[in-house]
Amino acid sequence: MSVLKVHINEAGYKTNEIVIKDIKFEIKPGELVGLLGPNGAGKSTTIKGLIGTLEYINGTIEFDQDERRYAYIPEQPVFYDDLTMWEHFQFTASVCGMTDSEMEKRVGELLKIFRLGEVKHHLPRTFSKGMQQKLMIILAFLVRPSLYIIDEPFVGLDPRAIRDFLKLLEAERENGASVLMSTHVLDTAERICDRFLLIAYGEMIANGDMKELQEMLNLPDAALFDCFEQLLEDNDHD
Numbered sequence: 001m002s003v004l005k006v007h008i009n010e011a012g013y014k015t016n017e018i019v020i021k022d023i024k025f026e027i028k029p030g031e032l033v034g035l036l037g038p039n040g041a042g043k044s045t046t047i048k049g050l051i052g053t054l055e056y057i058n059g060t061i062e063f064d065q066d067e068r069r070y071a072y073i074p075e076q077p078v079f080y081d082d083l084t085m086w087e088h089f090q091f092t093a094s095v096c097g098m099t100d101s102e103m104e105k106r107v108g109e110l111l112k113i114f115r116l117g118e119v120k121h122h123l124p125r126t127f128s129k130g131m132q133q134k135l136m137i138i139l140a141f142l143v144r145p146s147l148y149i150i151d152e153p154f155v156g157l158d159p160r161a162i163r164d165f166l167k168l169l170e171a172e173r174e175n176g177a178s179v180l181m182s183t184h185v186l187d188t189a190e191r192i193c194d195r196f197l198l199i200a201y202g203e204m205i206a207n208g209d210m211k212e213l214q215e216m217l218n219l220p221d222a223a224l225f226d227c228f229e230q231l232l233e234d235n236d237h238d
């Protein structure tokens with residue numbers, strides 16, 4: 001059983017401009033999969049392909065029908081300019097069929113964790129980038145989906161927020177949720193991910209856990225960073 005099955009033959013922002021191709025992978029229940037790759041490799045484009053916001057996609061994306069919905073935490077926060085943070089919670093809760101009291105209980109916990117209680121009736125456009133990112137995180141954790149799709153969560157969050165975010169993610173995984181997370185922070189990825197997808201030049205060049213990558217590269221005991229460097233060197237297009 002998979003929570004998500006991805007089979008992208010080719011995709012891009014316009015029909016005649018292919019940005020990613022031959023991206024095939026699955027995510028199993030409870031798995032945390034790291035989506036890695038250098039700048040411009042195609043990680044965000046792959047994620048946009050999954051959530052259906054790319055103009056051109058040839059392939060299939062299958063979400064497990066029986067599972068609860070997914071939540072997407074974008075790299076750049078997106079919110080409604082004229083809604084306060086609290087109104088964002090109310091709107092999200094109503095779309096997801098949550099009662100006000102369920103929403104208030106969960107949001108109360110999350111606002112406390114991320115120390116945003118004092119600004120709950122403010123407009124997110126007046127927030128710092130990190131505060132806006134925390135709002136995106138709170139909205140995702142409010143929904144409690146079976147799959148979290150997260151685009152580079154670590155840039156912009158302060159160290160305490162990163163720790164609290166990882167704790168929440170771990171708790172969700174213990175409840176069976178799966179995670180696909182793109183990141184450049186390889187030491188954290190190595191510590192928390194079950195498996196890694198490496199994308200370079202718009203193509204998937206590796207898919208495996210730490211041990212599989214080390215064996216494939218014949219680099220026993222190598223860190224993820226070293227495996228990553230070696231894979232990029234082996235697949236260098238220059």
Ligand SMILES: Nc1ncnc2c1ncn2[C@@H]1O[C@H](COP(=O)(O)OP(=O)(O)OP(=O)(O)O)[C@@H](O)[C@H]1O
Binds near residue numbers: 038044
């Ligand atoms: N909105 C867009 N329209 C057209 N091309 C785009 C758009 N966004 C990204 N691209 C192009 O798609 C390619 C892959 O970019 P993408 O954002 O997927 O990379 P990434 O792996 O997420 O990189 P980073 O680590 O820098 O965030 C790049 O060549 C980029 O210029």
